[in-house]
Amino acid sequence: MKRLEGKRAIVTGAGNGIGREISLRLASEGAMVALADLDEEAAKKVASEIDGDTIIHKTDVANPEDFEALVGRVVSEWGGLDVMVNNAGVGVAANAPDTSLDDWQFVMSVNLKGTFLGMKYAVPAMRDSGGGSIVNMSSIAALVGLKDRAAYSAAKGGILALTRAAAIDHIEEGIRVNCIAPGTVETPWVDRITSGYDDPVEAKETMKARQPHGRFVQPEEIAAMAAYLASDESASVVGACMVVDGGVTAR
Ligand SMILES: NC(=O)c1ccc[n+]([C@@H]2O[C@H](COP(=O)([O-])OP(=O)(O)OC[C@H]3O[C@@H](n4cnc5c(N)ncnc54)[C@H](O)[C@@H]3O)[C@@H](O)[C@H]2O)c1
Structure with missing residues (x-):
């Protein structure tokens, strides 16, 4: 039996890059995958590569109504939710004084608020499903100082702290929350x-x-980590930050 057979999963930012690879990997391991992206056409293309059940849902992760509708649709079509991958994110390359307030809001809103909303709506659905696994996409920017990534680092650091807090809040309900900190992924x-x-x-x-x-780092390498965290093989991995960075933070 495949490791994620029958699991009902949502991946945000599923249309491109890391989210695309995570979606393909979860599906190849037996999961049903809801592909959520602002870019609906890109999500449709990914769905066409999957030989299994998918839902394509145009979603802005920073919009609570979109998120609520996404989770509601998965629950009504598939009867529950087991895996939530909060992957969608955006970055702006600038230090603090060169970051406009609009850019700050944009980066915090998609990355941090988007991840918060992912948990806000996924946790109740997972409770009703008897547990689940939430995988948040942080970054090594949460762990070490990177040049010209002020807002992005703040957002990814927030995701790491939120992951740990939520892991403690929900582990007794059978819901595990972890994050991944990739290095630079192609x-x-x-x-x-x-x-x-x-x-x-x-x-x-x-x-x-x-x-x-x-x-x-290749997107497939992040997808492999996401699939592990989504699966029951990682049952004792709780509130962890899984670093996949080719050694950047080992220095
Ligand atoms: N690529 C890297 O080097 C790297 C390193 C560390 C962390 N990350 C993180 O990995 C995640 C994915 O990055 P990527 O490199 O695949 O990015 P990408 O830009 O290649 O793909 C991101 C996807 O998210 C979608 N998206 C953007 N804003 C959205 C929104 N508001 N709502 C829904 N979907 C939205 C885009 O349409 C796109 O399909 C991000 O959270 C990013 O911060 C990336």
Whole structure:
């Protein structure tokens, strides 16, 4: 039997990059996956690659009505919720004085508020389903100081703290909450963030060189960790921050 056979999962930011790989991996391990993304077309493309039950739901994770509707739809169509992957996130490359208030709000809203809403609506559905696993996407930016990532680091640090608090709040209900802290992962995101620099090629090489194992982390490697955290194999992993960074934080 597959490790996630029959599990009902939601992945946010499922249309691209890490969320896409997590969705494909959970599905390949037997889960039914609800693909939630602002970019509905991208989510549809991912669904077309999955040979199994999917739901495509256009969702802005920063919008409570969208989130409530997403979870409600999964519960009404599949009868419950077992796995919630709060992956959607955005970044802005700037230090604190160069971060506009709008950019601060945007980054906090999608990353931190989005993850909070994911838990706000997923936890009651998981209670009714007899337990579950929540996987939040933090970053090594929550663990070490990275240049030009002020708002992003604050948001990802908030996700780490929220993960630990929620893990303690809900473990007695059979709901485990953990997060993943990736290093630099090769996704469309990396190109977007480096395009803001004077020399995007040099900026990309600098990001790569930051990884002690000499390459970008691959989205499949994050997906493998997410599948482990989603599965019962990680039953004693509670409130953990699983670092997948090629050694950046080992220095
Ligand atoms: N790529 C990296 O190096 C890296 C490193 C550490 C952490 N992360 C985190 O991993 C997660 C995924 O990153 P990625 O590199 O795959 O990014 P990506 O930009 O390649 O994909 C993100 C997806 O999220 C969707 N999205 C954006 N805003 C949304 C919103 N408000 N509501 C719903 N969906 C939304 C986008 O449409 C896109 O499909 C993010 O939380 C990011 O912070 C990425």
